[in-house]
Amino acid sequence: MIPPATAMPFLAANGWGDGTILPLAGDASFRRYFRVAAPGRTAVLMDAPPEHEDSRPFLAVAAHLRSTGFAAPQVFATDLDAGLILLEDFGDDRVAEAVALDPSREAKIYGDAVDLLLRLHSVPPPADLPPYDRAVYQREAGLFTEWYGPAVDLPVDVEAYVSAWNTVLAQVTERSVLVLRDYHAENIMLREGQDLALLDFQDALTGHPAYDLVSLLQDARRDVSAATEASMLARYRSSRPLDDAAYAILGAQRNAKILGIFTRLWKRDGKPRYLSLQPRVWRYLERDLAHPALAPVKAWFDRNVPVEKRAAAWTAGTLAT
Missing domain, CATH: 3.90.1200.10 (Aminoglycoside phosphotransferase (APH), C-terminal lobe)
Incomplete structure (x- = not known):
């Protein structure tokens, strides 16, 4: 669970350069998740390598869910070429x-x-x-x-x-x-x-x-x-x-x-x-x-x-x- 080299430049470019990247979870795919902890706020960084994962469907469905009143994570920033998406953090209470x-x-x-x-x-x-x-x-x-x-x-x-x-x-x-x-x-x-x-x-x-x-x-x-x-x-x-x-x-x-x-x-x-x-x-x-x-x-x-x-x-x- 080592973040990709592109993670910190991505965060810095999107107003999260003061954040610390912490391991959060992997899953049964190639996606990995990290928590970004900055003073007074947190976010989730999704690492979805574009050679393995197409993140566009995720973004489209998230937008649909949010537009119809469901609690899908807000998308703060994306770099699909690098496979990085910064998301709202819903915490740990699964x-x-x-x-x-x-x-x-x-x-x-x-x-x-x-x-x-x-x-x-x-x-x-x-x-x-x-x-x-x-x-x-x-x-x-x-x-x-x-x-x-x-x-x-x-x-x-x-x-x-x-x-x-x-x-x-x-x-x-x-x-x-x-x-x-x-x-x-x-x-x-x-x-x-x-x-x-x-x-x-x-x-x-x-x-x-x-x-x-x-x-x-x-x-x-x-x-x-x-x-x-x-x-x-x-x-x-x-x-x-x-x-x-x-x-x-x-x-x-x-x-x-x-x-x-x-x-x-x-x-x-x-x-x-x-x-x-x-x-x-x-x-x-x-x-x-x-x-x-x-x-x-x-x-x-x-x-x-x-x-x-x-x-x-x-x-x-x-x-x-």
Whole structure:
């Protein structure tokens, strides 16, 4: 977490030359984040190397969210050639840590997060935002066969996998809302007396309203209680229709994708810490696959991925070699 050489000149050119750069966080991409602490104020410096990351979608979605009344970070300065963006600092009070410290807050905080989604889904998405369509769903689901299978020495029938998903995804055609695509407890900030604030939405697309609910309630990084998941789905349905099949289909698609991504982070990027999250994701996936709407995909998993290559093996550590 050493800032790039261009960071201090960038800060100096934009009125933050008196700031000290402190490490803040990295994520599963090439982006890194630093806190800039200056007398009486702070900001967040995003380092998104342009050879790996296109920050223009982030800026466009941030502008849309702010213009429609949502708490996305204000952009103070940009240098896209250097991959640097200076952002409003929402502090350190993430939903994930807040609920871990006080589990009794889970229902209230998650209720607020669902209400935020209901508000978001009542606002038309940006007209020029690309669709979250079947081609994207397939490309993402394909990360499972591309990375997970080879990593655990598992020969799989890729053609049948694609065919099974084609059949299932034909049931999920609605693309009516802005989908943030990574709406979970580590990307939602608490602010005293204010609305929840949003982070990490640069991959947003126009898609199905069930997707961000899955992201929130089938969180790869923390266990959401079954009671909370059920009550939050009921809360959403009290204001807007939500199809059980769509929730299960997009849950299975997302969790298959995450298993592929976490395996890629381990094998390609040298980030083995993501292995510890695999069992939870497998549990979500197997639960989603039990829905009748997922029958073709479930049949493929039953034929191609034996039990000993699933969650139990990750829990025992037998596959993390």
